[in-house]
Amino acid sequence: MxxxxxxxxxxxxxxxxxxxxxxxxxxxxxxxxxxxxxxxxxxxxxxxxxxxxxxxSVEQLAPPPALKSRLLEAIAADQETNVSGAAAAGQAGVGGRVRRAGAATSRAARVPLRERLRGWHVPALPAALAAAALAAAFAIGFAVRGDDGGGGTAVPRTTVPVVATAAAGRAPVRAQLISDAGNWHLDVTRLPRAGFGRVYQAWVMRRGRDVEPSTVFVLARDGSSTVAIPQSLAQGDQVLVTEEPAGGSAAPTTRPLLSATV
Amino acid sequence: MTLVEGGEARALEVLYDRHGGAAYSLAHRIMGDRQAAEDVTQEAFVSIWRSGGRYDAMRGSVRSWVLAIVRNRGIDALRRASSRSSLDYDDDGALEAQPAEERTDSSVLRNERARVVRGAMAELPRDQSQALGLAYFGGFTHREIADMLDVPLGTIKGRMRLGLEKMRTSMDEAI
Structure with a gap:
């Protein structure tokens, strides 16, 4: 040619x-x-x-006034998330766009557990079931390690499997809950983007106690995030992740997508 | 645009005030549904916000840039709802489907320009405007359009090219 x-x-x-x-x-x-x-x-x-x-060439229509209001609200929420996220990430010393649960969410600690869990069905994940969960279709487990594999003065490191619930659909999520010297964070990859105007929020659920709001977060462009969990966690405590309206919620409003039991 | 890049929410509001109507109108043309058009418009402006308003003045007007983003968002939304049959796409119906109450005085001037432009499109032979409409507003590829209309691919390529050439000529004559 x-x-x-x-x-x-x-x-x-x-x-x-x-x-x-x-x-x-x-x-x-x-x-x-x-x-x-x-x-x-x-x-x-x-x-x-x-x-x-x-x-x-299309006929020009006036957009509904409410559309502008919603857009500006979304922008304001986005600003708040990014500003708070940068601060929280700096404090926590981890990457990702992270935001600590604010004063509004702290009120959730006063909301009765049953009321907060209405519509939820999140069975605790005992250690014995963790292995089985890993084999399930929605399981996204990782090897559990008691330490970082090093010797001498290595900092104790614990990795806990995270299970995607049916609410997460078939998203190829990979996640793990990690403790480095007692500081917990959640590493998430391949989580689908939250819906428009929505964010993800972590929660801590302890046996017989109220659900505590934890970190509100959004994903990096590659669908990953490193989410600091500021609460101390004990054996049997659960960390859950739900999708919430921008800014986070005082109490969970959707079913959890991810669940990890320490 | 510099202020949008700098994260000024007020700048984005001004951008919306200037181009939101055209953006919503295009979204409505693509989606054929008021709620979906609102969602697409909002997504487009939020993406402009999140991208820091990466506008390149060398590549055309701000309005063209905003509308290209709206168009991409709209086509993405159509493809996400990909259960649509290509033959279900009504290339003519969206305009007629718009509720009359949405047509306001504030859009009269824009409509006048749109009327002139529609006149240029109306002068196109039906097969040329159809090929351009299915591609631009329907998001179909030239191969999909060829399959849909059961004509050779080369014919579709030719219709698109002739249609654009004729619109370009009409513009020159109008000026």
């Missing part, structure tokens, strides 16, 4: 590229061609105003 034929082949796809009608592989290939083809770039530049007319 000579140069003219080669160019003609690309030129045939130029309009489809301009209106976004190439599939992803074709788009990448065409963009690569554009990078070193002045003629195609010129053609694309010439047709660009016509493409820009397409969205302008």
């Amino acid at each position: 000579n140069v003219a034929d080669e160019h003609s082949r690309w030129n045939e796809d130029l309009a489809a590229f301009a209106v976004g009608a190439l599939d992803s592989e074709e788009t990448v290939a065409f963009a690569d061609h554009l990078a070193h083809c002045d003629q195609c770039r010129g053609e694309l530049h010439r047709l660009a105003p016509a493409v820009e007319l397409l969205p302008a």
